[in-house]
Amino acid sequence: MLTTSSLFLKIKTNPCLRFVGWFFFFNALFFWLAGLSYLHSILHSPTLFKNMMADYSSPAGQVLILFFTGINFISYMTVLAFIPAIVPALVALFYPKKTMVMGLSWILATLSLLLLIIDVQVYALFKFHLNQTIFGFIFSKEAHRVFNLSSVEQLIIYGVAMLILLVEWGLAYGVWYGIILPKRLMIGRFLVWGWSSLAVLSYFIMMLSLAVHHNNLLIQQASNLPLYNQLLGLLIPQKNAEELLNDFSEAHYMQAPYSHETIQYPLHPLNCQRPDAKRPYNIFLIMVDSLRFDSLQYMPYLQSFANESWQFLHHYSGGNSTQAGLFSLFYSIPGTYWNAALEQHVAPVLFDWLTQYQYKMRVIYSAEMRNPPLDKTIYQRVPDLAADGSLKKIESDWDRDSTDQALQFLRQEKKQHQALFLNVFYNAPHAYCNLAKIPIVYQPYQRVCSRIGMDNRVDREPYYNNYLNTVHFIDEQLQLLLKAIKDEGYWDNSIVIITSDHGQEFNENHQNYWGHASNYSVYQTKIPLLIHWPKQSSRKIAYRTSSYDLMPTLATRLFHCTNPRSDYSIGQDLLTATDRKPFIIAGSYATTGIIEPDRLTTIHTSGAISMTDQYLMPLSLSLLRKSIVRDVLLLQRTYYQK
Structure with a gap:
């Protein structure tokens, strides 16, 4: 049985696993910085402390809301940063080769950070996150006609992508030769416990708000964070948890999703006539x-x-x-x-x-x-x-x-x-x-x-x-x-x-x-x-x-x-x-x-x-x-x- 102690021991003796942990921890710091605009949107919402379902506008209530907002943002953005770490972690566990693990981590971290930055810009302009429709436009052969990016905008995008590639490679190099090879840092375990505590605490406060107090003041922040309801729904032991979270985010009313059902249009055969003139308009x-x-x-x-x-x-x-x-x-x-x-x-x-x-x-x-x-x-x-x-x-x-x-x-x-x-x-x-x-x-x-x-x-x-x-x-x-x-x-x-x-x-x-x-x-x-x-x-x-x-x-x-x-x-x-x-x-x-x-x-x-x-x-x-x-x-x- 794999206990917490044995897990830390396995990480301690596997430099590739340690590399993955430290590398994506520092990448989480980048996610915090890139995601500050999400936090800005949350903090400047007119319904941050009060909406039609709940009122936390008292000093104590405001402190609670701000405390939750802070720990939820930090813990959730860390979760997003570590999602790409799953693949290199598995590789490090079963095939602990430095070049393979470092290269895979570098590529996945670059892609995830670039996607986050793109999502930040999309959300700032359009107030929705990247979705299947937008990805369909991005990867179509006519993407340049759809988005009509100026030469400067294209240059900025390419420049940011290259900068992220270089920064992530420098980070990978620095983590391996600055942290993994020298004497092991004892702070790693405390960082894991600290992040876990914040994540559990924010989850507990959210569930308390939903299940006990039956208000949506906290979950309404979800729309500002990419994939929040989807990931939180995985942690709720209830069928259709994600739909319930989405439903509860703003109001108790469900809309059918865009359907693929059989369309009946028109409802009945049309009874029309040829226009009057010999040559219709x-x-x-x-x-x-x-x-x-x-x-x-x-x-x-x-x-x-x-x-x-x-x-x-x-x-x-x-x-x-x-x-x-x-x-x-x-x-x-x-x-x-x-x-x-x-x-x-x-x-x-x-x-x-x-x-x-x-x-x-x-x-x-x-x-x-x-x-x-x-x-x-x-x-x-x-x-x-x-x-x-x-x-x-x-x-x-x-x-x-x-x-x-x-x-x-x-x-x-x-x-x-x-x-x-x-x-x-x-x-x-x-x-x-x-x-x-x-x-x-x-x-x-x-x-x-x-x-x-x-x-x-x-x-x-x-x-x-x-x-x-x-x-x-x-x-x-x-x-x-x-x-x-x-x-x-x-x-x-x-x-x-x-x-x-x-x-x-x-x-x-x-x-x-x-x-x-x-x-x-x-x-x-x-x-x-x-x-x-x-x-x-x-x-x-x-x-x-x-x-x-x-x-x-x-x-x-x-x-x-x-x-x-x-x-x-x-x-x-x-x-x-x-x-x-x-x-x-x-x-x-x-x-x-x-x-x-x-x-x-x-x-x-x-x-x-x-x-x-x-x-x-x-x-x-x-x-x-x-x-x-x-x-x-x-x-x-x-x-x-x-």
Whole structure:
């Protein structure tokens, strides 16, 4: 039987095992330093001492919370640092060769520390940790197009990786020749006992909080630490412990995870008719990645188009990311059905109509459409799909190329008698750090972007001006395309729709949010929607609409579908002000948002729920509107087979 004494004796007589222990102990110090931003997030949380379930705001209560926070952070980050040590420890136990153990420890420690630093940056910008979706993007062959890293950002990443490699190698060398070969340090045993005591104490306090006092004041810190609930769940002797921890982190309400069940979309066969005219209206859907609701004031030509069109002043995307935003527009159901649609090859009903009524389809994307796989979901029925996007090398040329392709298509089809569906998707505002060959209209601008380490102290104006310069550039492309639609004779017989997939935030709420896919504020979800409909006068719509509303509008006003809208959509006709839900469901890659006029509710795939006001300030004492959450969850189950 292996006792504690015999274990220490085995370690004492095995220099390779001693090396693993000391090497990863020093690596734990690096983890403490790298993870300080997690600790900062915890300590600056408005619900650190008080939330709707517990109040520890007394001096004694605050001391207890701070004590737990400190020991929990130290012990947990040490656990994370030692997870990679398992493999070299086993090798040292059964094959104690210095070169093998040192090399393996060096590589694993480097990778783990690099992943932690990446996670720190991801969490700082987006408020979620590395996950399967993000890893899928990172390791895809089109990763450079997805992340749009500037040359400086790439240089920083490579530089940090090389620095970690060198530091870890120096640490390995120093531990072996400075600690292992000389006389054994007696402090090692005390360090092990000290760390074990802290880990057990933090575990005991956490369990006391959950099991005895039935509050979530401590476990709510879990979302700030990577893999916390997953690892803690392994230590709780109860089935589905991780799910219970996630559920208890913010509220007692469970959301079904993104399902792979059989999708039933539409719910019933659609009864639609061919559009009235001999040649149905063309549909020209023009989209601009990351175009915000307030961009029109910087786009004079698009503003002039808006003045003669239907302009929806309070229009929201069904997502804060490309995947969820486009899914909500084309499928008109929540983005939680993405997995089922992808795996079961279910296309949007729009393409049933386009095929049935013999529309000629052309889809032109500036960027590639494989990450996320739009080519296997939304556009799976489009013939001759160019899924790789533009082949130009400079990103602004991607959009110029898209305009050129669209103009060529319009000229080629001018004399044909077939209705057209043209979908153009511009990219520049998404890649606002790449301004090559883009006119600089707004200054000061950020010549070289470095979004690594951004915080509330960073001046947002130069970055926002970068964005405005790309927006102005896109306005020029839209001018060319819209002019061609008029000049080639399409205008009077075409529905022209201009919108976006999501917005783009530049820390307007001073909560250190930059970009998109991280929250559901207006800066990430509110987008333009402009529609030219033949023989219809211009109008401004002031009630709230969403991207779910476009398909019902086409279904009823163009394709004369008589089915209930709920057969294929959770939206409403854009021009109908009544019978609108008091909320908008917005998806992302890791969460679901509920957008209400006075609050934003975020439901994580685990079931954890958090609430903020429109400015992202936590509503720690507000009660959950369970009836609305219930309605959202039902809508996320409606389109699965019963």
